[in-house]
Amino acid sequence: MGNELKRFAGKSALITGAGGGIGRGISLRLAREGADIAACDIDQERLDETMVNIKETGRQGIALVCDVAQEGEIENTAKRALAAFGKIDILVNNAGIGDTNKSFDEIDADLWDKVYAVNVKGPFFLSRGIAMDMIEKKIAGKIISIASTEGKTNRAGSLAYASSKRALIGITQGLAIQLAPHGITVNAICPGLIDTPIWHKADRDMDLPLGSMVKMVGDTAMEQRQLKLLRIGTPDDIAAAVAFLASEDASYMTGQAINVCGGMEFS
Numbered sequence: 549m550g551n552e553l554k555r556f557a558g559k560s561a562l563i564t565g566a567g568g569g570i571g572r573g574i575s576l577r578l579a580r581e582g583a584d585i586a587a588c589d590i591d592q593e594r595l596d597e598t599m600v601n602i603k604e605t606g607r608q609g610i611a612l613v614c615d616v617a618q619e620g621e622i623e624n625t626a627k628r629a630l631a632a633f634g635k636i637d638i639l640v641n642n643a644g645i646g647d648t649n650k651s652f653d654e655i656d657a658d659l660w661d662k663v664y665a666v667n668v669k670g671p672f673f674l675s676r677g678i679a680m681d682m683i684e685k686k687i688a689g690k691i692i693s694i695a696s697t698e699g700k701t702n703r704a705g706s707l708a709y710a711s712s713k714r715a716l717i718g719i720t721q722g723l724a725i726q727l728a729p730h731g732i733t734v735n736a737i738c739p740g741l742i743d744t745p746i747w748h749k750a751d752r753d754m755d756l757p758l759g760s761m762v763k764m765v766g767d768t769a770m771e772q773r774q775l776k777l778l779r780i781g782t783p784d785d786i787a788a789a790v791a792f793l794a795s796e797d798a799s800y801m802t803g804q805a806i807n808v809c810g811g812m813e814f815s
């Protein structure tokens with residue numbers, strides 16, 4: 549992408565869901581700008597692909613296979629990342645799962661708990677662990693979570709997913725208040741419609757070629773003028789906003805939930 553900026557030289561970042569579309573985009577953007585990357589994902593194969601890309605940037609990367617829904621695994625991942633780089637300056641809570649838009653009478657307690665464990669509990673406990681280390685080492689760190697425009701306005705009618713993303717915005721605000729005295733900023737990004745593998749489950753469920761569902765939803769949103777910029781977003785669109793929030797240019801921002809969504813959401 550030819551980013552000339554090197555805003556993160558000497559910094560290290562921990563990114564969850566780093567094997568996925570947006571997580572890989574964020575990992576590579578921060579690495580190209582000079583950060584060493586602790587890349588975490590539950591999926592070893594996807595993580596390995598991201599690691600190859602990180603190595604190509606010339607930065608150091610370590611792969612941490614971890615289920616962010618498991619508190620013990622989170623603790624271990626934080627420890628391993630800190631042992632590898634000595635400190636974490638930037639944490640990006642990006643791993644997330646959907647509830648495949650099941651109707652209210654189809655959602656069972658197991659699905660509810662799973663979505664909340666990955667989208668809410670994991671980001672909180674990982675943020676807590678890393679923030680405690682930042683405080684101890686007097687690091688003016690940056691914590692960024694990937695929420696969703698669905699956490700602001702529930703357009704698709706999803707229940708567990710949209711409400712979990714709203715909870716993540718609430719956690720962002722709570723942590724922003726409590727960590728401000730330590731110079732740590734905490735913000736969220738709310739992506740709109742981004743072309744990534746998260747949509748492929750719906751494609752497979754409906755026996756459609758991969759990429760069909762996001763295109764269908766995008767086409768409808770564009771026809772209805774909800775998607776004002778008339779294109780589906782890319783992981784690079786989100787990575788650019790994360791890099792901004794992780795940089796000193798955003799040092800006067802905390803507790804914000806920034807929409808990156810082609811104008812789909814205004815609140």
Ligand SMILES: NC(=O)c1ccc[n+]([C@@H]2O[C@H](COP(=O)([O-])OP(=O)(O)OC[C@H]3O[C@@H](n4cnc5c(N)ncnc54)[C@H](O)[C@@H]3O)[C@@H](O)[C@H]2O)c1
Pocket residue numbers: 564565566567568569570571588589590591594614615616617642643644645646666694695696697738739740741742743744745746747
């Ligand atoms: N793509 C979109 O349209 C969109 C829109 C709004 C918000 N988001 C959010 O962006 C984030 C990234 O999503 P994406 O679109 O890149 O999806 P993706 O499916 O491509 O990536 C998600 C990654 O998270 C990993 N993951 C899932 N459960 C995990 C767990 N328990 N522990 C560790 N890793 C786990 C997956 O293996 C995958 O690599 C998610 O939080 C998602 O909710 C995406």
